[in-house]
Amino acid sequence: MCFLLSFLMISIPISGCTSDIEDIFGESWGVPGGLALACLRDDAYREMVVEIDHAPGYSPEPSTVSLLKQRLDQVCDKPDGIQIELTEVNFAETTTWNANKVREIGHETMDEDPQTDILRWHVIMPQGTYSDESVLGVAVDASTIALFSDSIDDSTSILNPRISAEDIENSVMVHEFGHLLGLVNLVYTSPADHEDSEHPGHSNNEDSVMYWAVETFTIGAWLGGELPTEFDQDDLNDMEGMKSGELETKDQLWRP
Numbered sequence: 001m002c003f004l005l006s007f008l009m010i011s012i013p014i015s016g017c018t019s020d021i022e023d024i025f026g027e028s029w030g031v032p033g034g035l036a037l038a039c040l041r042d043d044a045y046r047e048m049v050v051e052i053d054h055a056p057g058y059s060p061e062p063s064t065v066s067l068l069k070q071r072l073d074q075v076c077d078k079p080d081g082i083q084i085e086l087t088e089v090n091f092a093e094t095t096t097w098n099a100n101k102v103r104e105i106g107h108e109t110m111d112e113d114p115q116t117d118i119l120r121w122h123v124i125m126p127q128g129t130y131s132d133e134s135v136l137g138v139a140v141d142a143s144t145i146a147l148f149s150d151s152i153d154d155s156t157s158i159l160n161p162r163i164s165a166e167d168i169e170n171s172v173m174v175h176e177f178g179h180l181l182g183l184v185n186l187v188y189t190s191p192a193d194h195e196d197s198e199h200p201g202h203s204n205n206e207d208s209v210m211y212w213a214v215e216t217f218t219i220g221a222w223l224g225g226e227l228p229t230e231f232d233q234d235d236l237n238d239m240e241g242m243k244s245g246e247l248e249t250k251d252q253l254w255r256p
């Protein structure tokens, strides 16, 4: 199963990408959700680092960093803590991105491997846009995310001036980490009927940060008031089920 998930408009399935990645990089970086158990449980990884590499002038909002830490602390069992490290990076690409470029440049710029003594997940925040400019963020493998700040800025709308680029960045960041945690149904099958049938990998609940419609409408023109930034009860139950083993998981790069 292979997923490239965008936040705003579309989900782009790429066939056979796990084996492609192995061919290109000589090792598997897995699929989104492939390190879900490594994050949710504390058996192998008691500490976690989120490496956020951003282009000059593209650092995340402080509210995005603190919200992300809060959400990860809520679901991931990391007794020795979750650190978020911000670094300014000049990326080799500054205009047009695609999934392979995010993987290639993401892996090149990552300071350590995802699985040492510490679990490490990686966000790049480069200049430029995805090939489909409506894409605000993508999760491309088990540990790599990109957020496109230029597109986030452009997605604010006069139709809903209450929603700022900062609000959108908050939601997109948590949403993409939700995919790394396996939501929705990426590496397990939920007992709850909360995956939207027409938008695989996404929630049908508008109060979940994994809600599908966030990908369907121009997010700046969101009519439902506040953007969701939280996992809902079904999302939380799914993660609890994966963690306990009650829900069977697949495609894991680490298992207890």
Ligand SMILES: [Zn+2]
Pocket: 005, 006, 007, 175, 179, 201, 202, 215
């Ligand atoms: Zn998504």
